Amino acid sequence: MPSKRRLRWALAPVGIAAVVVLAGCSSTELHGFLPGFEDPNAKPATNHTDMVAGLWVNSWIVLLVVGIITWGLMGWAAIVYRRRKGQTGLPVQLRYNMPIEIFYTIVPLILVIGFFAFTARDQTILETQTENPDVSITAIGKQWAWDFQYNGDQKDGSDAVWSMGVQAEPAANGDVDQAKLPTLYLPVDKSVKIQLQSRDVIHSFWIIDFLYKKDMYIGRDNYWSFTPTREGTYAGKCAELCGEYHSAMLFNVKVVSESEYEDYLASLREKGQTGSITDAYDRLGNLPGTGETTTDEEEND
Numbered sequence: 001m002p003s004k005r006r007l008r009w010a011l012a013p014v015g016i017a018a019v020v021v022l023a024g025c026s027s028t029e030l031h032g033f034l035p036g037f038e039d040p041n042a043k044p045a046t047n048h049t050d051m052v053a054g055l056w057v058n059s060w061i062v063l064l065v066v067g068i069i070t071w072g073l074m075g076w077a078a079i080v081y082r083r084r085k086g087q088t089g090l091p092v093q094l095r096y097n098m099p100i101e102i103f104y105t106i107v108p109l110i111l112v113i114g115f116f117a118f119t120a121r122d123q124t125i126l127e128t129q130t131e132n133p134d135v136s137i138t139a140i141g142k143q144w145a146w147d148f149q150y151n152g153d154q155k156d157g158s159d160a161v162w163s164m165g166v167q168a169e170p171a172a173n174g175d176v177d178q179a180k181l182p183t184l185y186l187p188v189d190k191s192v193k194i195q196l197q198s199r200d201v202i203h204s205f206w207i208i209d210f211l212y213k214k215d216m217y218i219g220r221d222n223y224w225s226f227t228p229t230r231e232g233t234y235a236g237k238c239a240e241l242c243g244e245y246h247s248a249m250l251f252n253v254k255v256v257s258e259s260e261y262e263d264y265l266a267s268l269r270e271k272g273q274t275g276s277i278t279d280a281y282d283r284l285g286n287l288p289g290t291g292e293t294t295t296d297e298e299e300n301d
Contacts, residue, residue: 034052034053034056034211035208035209035211036049036208036209036210036211036234042230043229043230044229044230045209045210045211045228045229045230045232045234045255046210046211046226046227046228046229047226047227047229048125048126048210048211048212048226049209049210049211051122051125051126052122052126052211052212053211055118055119055122058118059115059118062111062114062115066107066111126212128225129193129223129225130191130192130193130225133190133191133192133193133225134187134190134191134192135150135186135187135190135191135192135193135261136150136151136192136193136195137149137150137151137184137186137192137193137194137195138151138194138195138197138277139184139194139195139196139197139205139216140197140198140199140277141196141197141198141199141203141205141216141238141242141249142198142199142200142203142281143199143200143201143242143243143245143249144167144238144242144243144244144245144246144248144249145164145165145166145167145182145249145251146165146182146184146249146251147162147163147164147165147182147277148162148163148165148182148183148184149161149162149276149277150162150185150265150268151195158274158275159274160274160275160276161265161268161269161273161274162268162273162274162275162276162277163182163183163268163273164182164277165181165182165183165251166180166182167245167248167249167250168180168181168248168249168250176250178252181250181251181252182250182251182252183251183252183253183254184236184251184252184253184254185253185254185256185260185261185264185265186228186253186254186255186256186261187228187255187256187257187258187260187261188228188229188230188231188255188256188257188258189227189228189229190227190228190258191225191226191227192225192226192227192228193223193224193225194223194224194225195221195222195223196214196215196216196221196222196223196224197216197218197221198216198217198218199218199279199281199282199283200218200282200283201218201242201243202215202216202217202218202240202242203215203216203238203240203242203249204216204238204239204240205224205236205238205239206236206237206238206239207234207235207236207253208234208235208236208237209234209235210226210228210234212224212226213239215240216240218282218283228255230255231255231256231257232254232255233252233253233254233255234252234253234254234255235250235252235253236250236251236252236253237249237250237251238250
């Protein structure tokens with residue numbers, strides 16, 4: 001009984017210290033140091049970022065608990081079964097310990113199943129595409145910049161507008177000239193579906209604060225559906241090594257009000273940037289079925 005009381009008194013300062021440390025954590029620390037949570041009073045960047053952060057943080061908590069238990073058992077075994085003064089030879093060797101063997105077989109199995117189940121659940125939500133989004137956009141990756149097409153209501157793309165970007169350029173002080181980066185505009189609190197295409201090699205579309213990235217393949221389109229929930233400017237980049245100037249393949253995302261979004265689309269129309277973006281620069285011209293021409297000699301070969 002006295003030993004249990006002493007143990008409780010010994011653990012009390014540890015618990016108090018843990019509470020104090022956690023209470024002093026910033027929003028960034030509580031979200032596992034993921035980007036986009038610097039302001040504790042701000043909304044999440046999209047309707048999915050809180051879910052992604054929760055999976056990340058809870059996974060690390062479980063792993064740290066497992067680590068603490070493992071390190072504690074290792075330290076306990078090293079101390080309890082150490083060679084005592086005056087002892088010679090090896091300590092008593094045990095062939096097996098059924099409770100421990102069951103423990104280190106069942107627990108990892110439970111952990112693997114748990115991680116798989118929660119990951120599969122969140123992945124299903126992330127990969128579910130909106131059938132009738134408020135905004136439909138086509139993002140095209142190219143070496144080494146981005147094109148953005150804002151698809152209208154017409155299926156033939158006649159009422160679409162677009163912007164075409166160039167790779168990042170350094171300013172006079174050596175920093176990237178943000179004003180010249182390709183910029184994707186999104187309306188806040190509106191469902192968005194982005195069709196991801198590539199003109200050449202594999203790229204990866206990554207808006208950092210949105211906590212998600214998706215690959216872009218030539219000849220195969222990917223899709224990403226979400227709802228931006230916080231106005232602001234966000235950094236984006238290609239997350240797949242795609243050639244010499246991969247590091248210059250940057251873009252910005254501006255989440256704005258619906259009226260600002262419509263004003264931006266109107267400005268593109270005024271510039272004459274209407275209709276679907278041409279695919280003349282895609283590296284698909286020599287694929288079977290694309291209308292490529294061959295000489296008689298090649299056909300005979």
